[in-house]
Amino acid sequence: MLLSLRLAAFTLLSLTLLLPSALAATILYKREQVCNGHAALCTRQYGNTTFLGSHDSFAFSSNPLALSRTQEVNLEAQLKLGVRALQVQAHLRDGELHFCHASCYLFDGGLVEDYLRKVKTFLDANPNEVVTVIIANKIDTPVMSKWKAVFDKSQMTDLAYVTPQPVMTRRDWPTLGNMISSGKRVVVFMDKGLEGRKEANAGFMLPEFKMVWEDSYDPADIAFPCKVERTAGPLAPREQLNLINHNLNANLFPLVGERGFLLPDRLNTPRTNSLDLILQHAAHCSKFVDDRNPNFVLVDYVNVGHGVLAVDKLNGF
Numbered sequence: 001m002l003l004s005l006r007l008a009a010f011t012l013l014s015l016t017l018l019l020p021s022a023l024a025a026t027i028l029y030k031r032e033q034v035c036n037g038h039a040a041l042c043t044r045q046y047g048n049t050t051f052l053g054s055h056d057s058f059a060f061s062s063n064p065l066a067l068s069r070t071q072e073v074n075l076e077a078q079l080k081l082g083v084r085a086l087q088v089q090a091h092l093r094d095g096e097l098h099f100c101h102a103s104c105y106l107f108d109g110g111l112v113e114d115y116l117r118k119v120k121t122f123l124d125a126n127p128n129e130v131v132t133v134i135i136a137n138k139i140d141t142p143v144m145s146k147w148k149a150v151f152d153k154s155q156m157t158d159l160a161y162v163t164p165q166p167v168m169t170r171r172d173w174p175t176l177g178n179m180i181s182s183g184k185r186v187v188v189f190m191d192k193g194l195e196g197r198k199e200a201n202a203g204f205m206l207p208e209f210k211m212v213w214e215d216s217y218d219p220a221d222i223a224f225p226c227k228v229e230r231t232a233g234p235l236a237p238r239e240q241l242n243l244i245n246h247n248l249n250a251n252l253f254p255l256v257g258e259r260g261f262l263l264p265d266r267l268n269t270p271r272t273n274s275l276d277l278i279l280q281h282a283a284h285c286s287k288f289v290d291d292r293n294p295n296f297v298l299v300d301y302v303n304v305g306h307g308v309l310a311v312d313k314l315n316g317f
Contacts, residue, residue, distance in 0.1 A: 035128055035176040036084055038317060042177035046187070047170030047241055050314040051132060052307050053085030053298040054078050055247040058099035058109030068107040070247065070264050070300045075115065079122045082308040084129065085296045086119065089136040097150055116154035123159060123186070130176050132187040132296070134208065134243070143193050143205050151188075151204075159186045160204030167210050169239040170295070195232070210234070212241045212295070215285055218262050220249045222272065226284035237288045243296040246281050248272040264300045273305020275313070282314060
């Protein structure tokens with residue numbers, strides 16, 4: 001009996017001594033929690049954060065003769081490097097949604113469902129990350145009959161953020177920490193097919209150009225001048241999120257057609273993706289957003305140059 005009392009007293013004393021340490025460890029854990037790689041981003045609003053984006057993220061090939069490629073490392077490698085905005089381009093092939101560059105005959109990146117499953121695998125393994133998917137719905141595929149179904153099958157729907165109002169200004173978005181805590185940490189924008197959306201809580205597919213503006217599409221000028229080129233209102237550009245298309249193209253046959261024949265300019269990529277040129281491009285666009293930094297920096301060949309460093313700089317790190 002005496003031994004049991006002594007053991008109980010020892011146990012109580014041990015718990016008393018250990019309790020402050022356990023509490024301190026919990027506080028320290030919360031203090032050291034990171035969101036998209038930085039503790040400071042946990043309290044940063046989504047609309048005030050810059051994300052590195054991969055242009056046509058599905059179009060990867062290690063073969064330099066694959067002229068329609070825009071990336072030379074696969075999706076998993078892009079995410080590991082720090083890409084958190086995935087731009088994609090969708091087409092129908094044999095009745096199924098595929099991600100293809102310009103045409104599925106030029107570059108077929110495979111089934112959308114398979115791609116989204118890879119994103120889901122990354123998100124499951126990295127619970128403190130917020131990812132944006134920006135979809136070019138090239139053939140205006142019906143949202144509910146095709147897109148909602150493929151997100152459901154890939155189990156991405158439950159992770160997708162649903163806005164509380166039909167149009168969000170850049171100030172209306174939650175913090176990254178709140179998105180992560182809620183489990184709704186995937187933002188899905190689509191360029192076409194959602195123009196008629198008017199009600200709040202209408203689903204996770206968001207009309208891109210009502211909330212995001214882009215500068216020149218398929219740029220071929222390495223100086224990257226900036227103008228508001230792709231938007232639909234009703235918000236003014238300074239109230240929207242903004243995306244800079246920092247993916248340089250080479251015009252192989254400038255006299256052919258209206259725009260010539262554009263291909264991703266891999267030769268200039270080290271210069272294009274340099275810290276100075278990305279920051280310069282961001283500065284060119286800042287006059288349209290009250291001197292703020294862009295939300296998305298979209299680049300080709302994310303493994304080349306200093307895209308991650310540039311985005312860290314734009315985020316204040």
